[in-house]
Amino acid sequence: MTITSRRPARWRRRAIAASGALILGASLMTATAASAGDDPRVDLPAGFDDAGIAASGVELLDSLPVPAGFVINSDLAFTGDKAIVGSFSGFQVFDISDPAAPALETAFVCPGGQGDVSVYGDLLFMSVEATNGRIDCGTAPITDPAAERFRGVRIFDISDLSNPVQLPGVQTCRGSHTHTVVTDPDDAANVYIYNSGTSSVRSALELEGCENAALTTDPVTEGDPTQWRIDVIKVPLAAPETAEIVSQPRIFTDVDTGAYNGLQNTLPGSAQHPSGSTYSPTPNTNTCHDVTAFPEIGLLAGACQGNGILVDISDPVNPVRIDAVADTNFSYWHSATFNNDGTKVVFTDEWGGGTGARCLETHQPEWGANALFDIVDGKLEFASYYKLPAPQTAQENCVAHNGSIIPVPGRDIMVQAWYQGGMSILDFTDTENPVEIAYLDRGPISDTALTLGGYWSTYWYNGNVLGSEIARGFDTMELVESDMMSANEIAAAGEIELAEFNAQLQSMLEHDPSFAVARSYVDQAERAGTLSGAQLDKVNKLIDKAESTKAGRSASGLLTAAASESGFPADSDLVQGLKALAASLR
Secondary structure (H helix, E strand, C coil), rough: CCCCCCCCCCCCCCCCCCCCCCCCCCEEEEEHHHHCCCCCCCCCCCCCCCCCEEEECCCEEEEECCCCCCCCCCEEEEEECCEEEEEEEEEEEEEECCCCCEEEEEECCCCCCCCEEEEECCECCCCCCCCCEECCCCCCCCCCCCHHHHEEEEECCCCCCCCCCCEEECCCCCCCCCEEEEEEEEEEEEEEEEEEECCCCCCCCCCCCCCCCCCCCCCHHHCCCCCCEEEEEEEEEHHHHHHHHCCCCCCCCCCCCCCCCCCEECCCCEEEEECCEEEECCCCCCCCCCEEEEEHHHHHEEECCCCEEEEEEECCCCCEEEEECCCCCCCEEEEEEEECCEEEEEEECCCCCCCCCCCCCCCCCCCCEEEEEEEECCCEEEEEECCCCCCCCCCCCEECCCCECCCCCCEEEEEEEEEEEEEEEEECCCCCEEEEEEEEEECCCCCCCCCCCCEEEEEEEEEEEEEECCCCCEEEEECCCCCCCCCCHHHHHHCCCCCCCCCCECCCCCCCCCCHHHHHHHHHHHHHHCCHHHHHHHHHHHHHHHHCCCCCCCCCHHHHHHHHHHCCCCCCCCHHHCCCCHHHCC
């Protein structure tokens, strides 16, 4: 069933100042309004439509509510000028051609769990794990599970996004909590889906081949249990209706003993979290929660309940684990994000499962946080933790959640959702010293009770940050100039334009030579104090003159001179950026 509606007026707001301050009713909160040393995110007024907002380095452009009949927004995917928002009720399609005025185009009812979505060309994939998922996308109760129930990965033909056509899809034994699109650089005819099911195992009477095994700390080496594996689904692009599982790799196996449950297999009640409470969820590695693929470098980072893993996917049908790490501070390894060149990984810990208040002032910065790793010789080397720096209230579900890279040249920057902790942008160029550079946060939905809400995902896409708010709807945001991000850096990031985007399928985002890119490197050198005074003035004047000249040998010569005047090494980003631009103008 498809519901199409006109764009609603509710939640429509306008940014009113270039500084990043936002007015929503009487709830104006900015850094400049706060007393010295105070974080304006602390003690924001509560409310559903009228909560206080604090922002720095980013502006909220617009907000659209969850459509009628829909509940609990989840993950996001993008294709062209459309944003697709998953939910527990189905998925929604928004026109984001004008990010300041997004419009709901389609709301497609198809329940079955959190409904994570991804896109590839004319195909939409959707995760279905809950037992109410029906083959026909209907809402009627299921009376014959074997004939009516669907748990797995739905596939839709979205060549006409206003009228999605459901294809057969692929049933799986534990359903699909999340999935990841994986491409093969050597195989343009197929795309692969790595599926992770975290729920109960279906009866073999409902789906043939399912085999439930008791979770145990003892080695499991016999039978073919559904646990301790992922599903690899092959989707022929010429015939997506024939998609099928082609392998079920046991990427948690102990290479010495052959035990399927070879990684962390903590059982409920067997250990306590460092906070003194029981682990929640329990870090029992019997599947992955989420995996992120980087086919260009042949690697995948898996957030797998009790472990973070690194996997060789050079053969996507037969992935091979090459490293695994664990951390007693981590309750539930939830998601992973590579930096732009695939040399670092940010793992998140969903301590509390996303429904708990895990950003209280009494909570340590390594709990419910990010763990940052460098990849060195195929191994994960721990560097540091990063946690949202502003404490939240006991009425706000808050913990590390989904994010993506913002392609600012020369820096590793990630935008990330923290549920009712809002959105935080961190610079992790130095993995040992990550720092927050921007944020946007609302007050709690309720000031008397913990009510589920907040950002499930905040992703950068083609120059803007888009957010899926669990209870309140869909948000569009833009970056604004600050001491931590220059106008040139924002412009350079915006020069990267993608045809589609799934946060869990990464590739290297390469900038073409441009004045914005070259000036970004100059701004970074000025910010770091390594280029200043007369030297900085001379470099900027040469670039200004080159930009006014615009093309030809004259402009190229001026940029080459700027590179020389900077005094930077020949292999530095600044010199390389100026020389690349010079070469492009000859």
